[in-house]
Amino acid sequence: MSIAKAKAQGTQLFLPLSVLAILIVINLIKGADYFSMSVINGALYGNIPNILFGASELVILAIGMTLVSASSRGQDISVGVAGAITSAVFVQVLLNSGNITWLTIGLSFLVSCAVGIAIGAFNGSLVAIFKVQPMVATLILFTAGRSIAFMIDGKLSPVLANDLTSQLGGVIPGVPIQTPIILTVLFIAVVALFIKTTNLKLYAESVGINEKAARLNGIDPAKIKFLTYMILGLCSAVAGFIAVTKAGRHDSVNILKFVEMDAILAVAIGGNALSGGTFSIAGSIIGAYTIEVLSRTLLRLEVGTETIKAFKAAFIIVLMIIASPVVRAYAAKALRWVRSRMHEGIVLDTGALEAAAASNPNAPAKKEE
Amino acid sequence: MHSLPAAKPKDALSNSNLLFLIAVVIFVLMYGFAMLRYPGSFLQFQTFFDLFSLNAPLIIITLGISIVMIGGGIDISVGAVTGLVTMCCAVFLESGTGSVAGAMLLALGIGIAFGLLQGYLISYLDIQPFIITLAGMFLANGLLTTIHKDPLNVTMPAFVALRDFELVIPWLGTNNRLGNFIPLEIKLGAVVVWILVVLLAVLMKWSRFGRNLYAVGGNSQSALMLGINVRRTKLYSYLLCGLLSGIAGFVYIMTTGAGNVGNASGFEMKAIAASIIGGTMLTGGVGNLFGSPIGALTLLTINELIRAAGVNSNFQAIVSGLLLYIFIVLQSAVVWLRGRGKFRLALPSWLSRQG
Numbered sequence: 136m137s138i139a140k141a142k143a144q145g146t147q148l149f150l151p152l153s154v155l156a157i158l159i160v161i162n163l164i165k166g167a168d169y170f171s172m173s174v175i176n177g178a179l180y181g182n183i184p185n186i187l188f189g190a191s192e193l194v195i196l197a198i199g200m201t202l203v204s205a206s207s208r209g210q211d212i213s214v215g216v217a218g219a220i221t222s223a224v225f226v227q228v229l230l231n232s233g234n235i236t237w238l239t240i241g242l243s244f245l246v247s248c249a250v251g252i253a254i255g256a257f258n259g260s261l262v263a264i265f266k267v268q269p270m271v272a273t274l275i276l277f278t279a280g281r282s283i284a285f286m287i288d289g290k291l292s293p294v295l296a297n298d299l300t301s302q303l304g305g306v307i308p309g310v311p312i313q314t315p316i317i318l319t320v321l322f323i324a325v326v327a328l329f330i331k332t333t334n335l336k337l338y339a340e341s342v343g344i345n346e347k348a349a350r351l352n353g354i355d356p357a358k359i360k361f362l363t364y365m366i367l368g369l370c371s372a373v374a375g376f377i378a379v380t381k382a383g384r385h386d387s388v389n390i391l392k393f394v395e396m397d398a399i400l401a402v403a404i405g406g407n408a409l410s411g412g413t414f415s416i417a418g419s420i421i422g423a424y425t426i427e428v429l430s431r432t433l434l435r436l437e438v439g440t441e442t443i444k445a446f447k448a449a450f451i452i453v454l455m456i457i458a459s460p461v462v463r464a465y466a467a468k469a470l471r472w473v474r475s476r477m478h479e480g481i482v483l484d485t486g487a488l489e490a491a492a493a494s495n496p497n498a499p500a501k502k503e504e
Numbered sequence: 505m506h507s508l509p510a511a512k513p514k515d516a517l518s519n520s521n522l523l524f525l526i527a528v529v530i531f532v533l534m535y536g537f538a539m540l541r542y543p544g545s546f547l548q549f550q551t552f553f554d555l556f557s558l559n560a561p562l563i564i565i566t567l568g569i570s571i572v573m574i575g576g577g578i579d580i581s582v583g584a585v586t587g588l589v590t591m592c593c594a595v596f597l598e599s600g601t602g603s604v605a606g607a608m609l610l611a612l613g614i615g616i617a618f619g620l621l622q623g624y625l626i627s628y629l630d631i632q633p634f635i636i637t638l639a640g641m642f643l644a645n646g647l648l649t650t651i652h653k654d655p656l657n658v659t660m661p662a663f664v665a666l667r668d669f670e671l672v673i674p675w676l677g678t679n680n681r682l683g684n685f686i687p688l689e690i691k692l693g694a695v696v697v698w699i700l701v702v703l704l705a706v707l708m709k710w711s712r713f714g715r716n717l718y719a720v721g722g723n724s725q726s727a728l729m730l731g732i733n734v735r736r737t738k739l740y741s742y743l744l745c746g747l748l749s750g751i752a753g754f755v756y757i758m759t760t761g762a763g764n765v766g767n768a769s770g771f772e773m774k775a776i777a778a779s780i781i782g783g784t785m786l787t788g789g790v791g792n793l794f795g796s797p798i799g800a801l802t803l804l805t806i807n808e809l810i811r812a813a814g815v816n817s818n819f820q821a822i823v824s825g826l827l828l829y830i831f832i833v834l835q836s837a838v839v840w841l842r843g844r845g846k847f848r849l850a851l852p853s854w855l856s857r858q859g
Contacts (some may be wrong), residue, residue, distance in 0.1 A: 210634065212773075266834040268786040270578070270634075272832065274777055279825025282818035341555045391783025395640055441653060451639040452625070459629040 147406040150458055151421040158428045160302040165435055178306040178313060182431070190372040190427035191319040192218070196394060197401035197423040198326055199370030201414050205337040206356075207262050208411030209269025210399045211367055214278030215391040217254045218375030221247040223287040224294060225376055226385045235297050247370045255368020262364060263357040277395075284387040292386045295379065304380030315377050322373060330416065330443070339363055343411030380425065397426055404454065519842065523783030523835055524792040530831075531802045538805060543813045553690050555804050560693030561586060561756040561768060563800045565775040566782070567704055568748030571795040573779055574708070575787025576721040577626065577633040581640030582749045583771030585618050588644040589753025594656040594763025597663050604662050611754035612747060618644065619746020622740075641772070649765060656763040660669075667761045671695065693755040697797065700751070705793040717741055722789030775808035777824070778803050778856040781831050802827070 162169045162182070171453050203211050225247035232239040254276065261272035295301075303314050310317070330336050341349040342356045349356055374394075381383050401411055404425055405418030429450060433443045456462055462463030527761055538546040547550050556563070565582045572579045589611045596602040611667050622640050628632045658664070670689040708714035716737045719727040756768060777788075782799025784791030803824055810820045 261832065264838065265520045265833055267832050267836050269788050270777075271780055274773060274780075275825045275832065277773060278777060278828060279822045282821040285818055288820075364593055377728065394530075396641075400635065402633045403632065409634060439650075441649035442646055444642045445650060448641075448643035448646060450641040451635065451642070455631045455639070456625065456629060459625075459627045459631045 145449055147415050148421065149406075150454075151405050151418055151425055154430060155421060156184055158425065158432050160433055161461065162428075162435060163260050165206045174311070176306070177308065177311060179311050184313060184316065186424065186427050186431060187316045187319070188313050189431070190424050191315040191474050192378050193394060193401060193427065194319055194420050194423040195322055195374045195377070195399055196367075196398040197372050197405070197419040198323070198416055199363075199367035200398045200402050201405070201407055201416050202335075202339055203269065203341045203367050204399075204402050205411055205414040206363045207360045208343055209262070210402075210409060211273045211364070212270055212395045212396055212397075212399075213254075213258065213273035213276035213280060214367065214371045214374070214393040216276050216284070217251060217371035218378060218391040218394070219284040219387055220254065220280055220287065220375075221251045221372040222375035222390060223385055224250045224285040225294050226379060227289075229295070229300075230293060237299065240299060240303070241320055244372075244376055247376060248369055251370075251372025251375070252365050252399040252430055253368070254371070255365040256361070258368070259361040259364030263360040278304060281387055284385075284390075285450060288385060288387050292384045296383065301308060301383060304377070304383060315381060316375075326416065331439060331497035335359075335362070336414075340413050344413070351412060362409060367422050374455040398423070400451065404451075406458070418476055519785075519790045519839060520783065520792045522838065522842075523785070523790065524795040524798070525783060526834065527783045527795050527798045527802065527831075531798050533807070534802060534805055534809075535781075538812075539807050542809075545812060546808075549688050550686075553688060553694060555801055556694035556697055557691035557810070558759065558835070559760060559800065559804050560691070561747065561752040562749050562771055562804075563697050563797050564700060564752040564795040565753060565768075565771055566800045567700060567793060568745035568752070568776045569775045570779045570782065570791055570793060571704070571708070571717070571748075572633075572741050572745045572786045573776075573784045573786055574721045574788060574791040575717045575738055576724065577738065577741065578776075578786065579622070579637045579640075579742065579745050580642060580772045580776075581618060581622065582745065582775060583629070583636040583754075583768045584641040584644035584648070585615060585746065585749040586753040586756060586768040586771060587765070588651075589614050589750055590757040590760075591648050591652055591656070591752060591763040591765075592769045593757050594658050595652050597658045597660045597758040598656060602660065604660075604666060604667075607663070607757075608645045608754055608818070609748045612815060613750070615746045615750020615753070616743065618749065619743040622742070622746065623739040623742030626742060652763065653765060655765075657762045658757070658761050658763070664761070666692070667758055691759060693759050693810070696751070698756055700748070701793065701797055708793050712738055713737065718789055720788075774803065775800075777828050780835075781828065783835075785835070 159169070172179050174180075174183060181439050195220075200211065200214065203209075225243050228243040228246050229235060229239060232243065258269075258273050258276065260273075261267045262269050265272075265331055299353060302308070303318075306313055338349070338359050341352070341354060342359045346356045349359075375391065378391050382390065399409070401422035402419050403422070405420070405422035407414045407418055429447060430443065433439075433446050438446055518603055525724075535546070535552075561571075565585065566584060568580055588607030592614060593611055596607050597604075618640055620634075622636050625631050625636050670691055673688040675687075687807040708717070716727070716732045717740075718732050719730065719732055720737050725733050727737075753768070757763065778790075778800035780786070780799065781797055781802050782792070782797070783793065784799075806823055806827060809821050810817070810823060
């Protein structure tokens with residue numbers, strides 16, 4: 136049982152991992168010094184740390200998006216906007232709290248998390264109670280959110296100019312790894328622990344696969360959906376916090392722009408069905424890093440910044456065609472055909488195909504299927 | 505799926521028509537309020553027709569997205585494709601060898617190409633529409649910036665003549681502040697919108713494709729069992745949506761006369777919002793093509809109202825979001841109550857007999 140499960144998970148992770156491997160090989164062909172790292176001012180820099188640094192918000196959002204996709208069979212397109220609102224709250228609370236210490240930063244972060252959970256509850260109530268399609272429900276905040284963030288700011292891009300927040304967005308003295316990477320790893324660990332110790336994964340999957348059956352088995356679908364949206368709200372708050380400390384100022388128009396599309400893409404590249412059901416958070420995390428590696432690879436190959444999007448699109452289309460059920464079925468059929476040909480070749484030692492087909496009446500029936 | 509008039513004599517008003525009716529009532533109420541509050545601008549015919557003239561591309565895109573949504577899909581590439589078409593037309597017209605007819609063909613060709621590619625991948629390869637149209641959006645955006653990055657004003661005489669051409673209706677006009685009579689002027693884009701609305705509404709209501717699409721959107725499994733070619737129907741819906749994006753692109757450049765990287769950016773979400781307000785449901789199978797322009801006009805009227813009130817422009821987005829919220833909750837409440845079978849709308853018999 137556990138072996139079969141591990142095998143199933145392996146096939147799901149096969150695609151994103153192989154894509155990641157191909158991208159890394161392309162990078163190595165371009166220049167063998169791809170993995171080289173150097174220590175500048177006591178911290179590691181290089182391609183790999185840069186990728187981990189750049190993708191941190193995306194990874195966190197992809198985790199929440201996976202849960203939401205699994206339970207509610209739809210995607211939240213307001214995550215970037217939610218991050219913009221929560222980070223605006225964070226900046227305002229912090230700037231109004233007088234002196235900036237680790238304590239006030241922590242308190243402001245907790246306030247912004249509460250706002251994130253409230254945003255998640257708003258979206259979740261629409262999806263779980265009013266039974267609105269997730270994309271439509273979150274379109275509301277998508278439309279209004281950046282203006283709300285701007286009104287919280289009160290003016291154009293308030294600046295976070297102090298040592299502590301720049302340490303959070305950059306490097307803490309004495310620690311060789313950039314802080315956003317550490318925060319991301321911490322977050323992943325907390326989520327992994329949460330998933331391991333609770334029934335959330337099982338419940339979310341069962342609600343996503345068949346809501347009515349889950350209801351009959353004593354799981355409240357509304358409650359589970361609501362919970363996953365609140366978790367996604369929390370994820371957006373953490374992502375907003377990381378993004379604003381990285382940037383050092385809050386720009387309500389550009390912060391976390393278009394990240395919702397990338398987060399959904401990460402979920403899909405990770406081999407998860409956007410139509411709900413079983414999910415793998417590891418796949419989504421790999422998917423998120425793959426997107427970051429892809430963007431950086433295109434930059435490294437000196438593709439012009441204006442053409443990058445077109446290349447990215449072509450890449451996604453090819454990937455999705457390979458992963459599509461129809462192509463997979465064809466590939467399986469072709470593989471079976473090749474195998475049977477090889478088998479026949481060994482047994483009969485000649486190319487007597489007709490005889491083989493006549494002696495094996497089951498073969499065409501299988502092909503029909 | 506509830507569109508068959510004879511299926512249930514008790515609730516003869518289908519969900520499509522009920523949601524459409526709600527949208528119309530709210531639009532009329534809102535415009536009435538606007539006319540009472542700001543009689544100076546909203547009482548003029550010109551203001552009403554300008555809503556069509558200036559926002560023709562958005563309304564055309566809304567029509568396309570409504571068709572895809574009725575079929576149970578989604579297309580978020582429409583705005584980017586429209587932007588790409590405007591830039592391609594601008595480059596083509598400015599290249600010296602271009603002609604207006606050629607630009608029209610180019611616009612339609614790009615739209616059809618995107619529709620065909622996305623439709624084929626979605627319907628025949630079973631790939632999730634959101635991801636494919638997201639890739640389509642990236643592709644169109646990337647091609648747009650690759651072709652030309654800077655704003656490009658079209659100066660070709662034949663095109664400028666077309667751009668500045670306005671239908672003048674002398675018997676419908678208003679006196680301005682000085683007492684001079686100004687006849688009503690309508691841009692060609694508005695005419696295109698009206699023709700398309702009528703054509704597409706007829707297509708969806710009476711053609712085999714339209715009926716099939718409602719069936720596919722309502723329940724693709726039962727549609728398949730009824731012998732409908734589900735895949736081809738879906739492909740045609742995306743093709744039509746792509747074609748409409750192409751037309752919208754040409755109308756866009758016909759209205760503004762310039763190709764620009766920012767053209768029609770963000771239109772996809774506006775169009776989806778307009779479509780929902782107009783009574784189309786993202787779950788598929790429910791919607792009315794007359795509702796889509798009504799939804800777009802409702803959103804635009806709000807923006808005009810806020811502009812007229814002169815408050816912070818950030819309120820435009822917030823109020824649009826609020827309106828969307830009200831509509832979504834209303835729709836969900838209505839559909840839920842009707843689903844329980846305990847809700848009857850007291851309608852006059854002449855209204856409830858229409859299917």
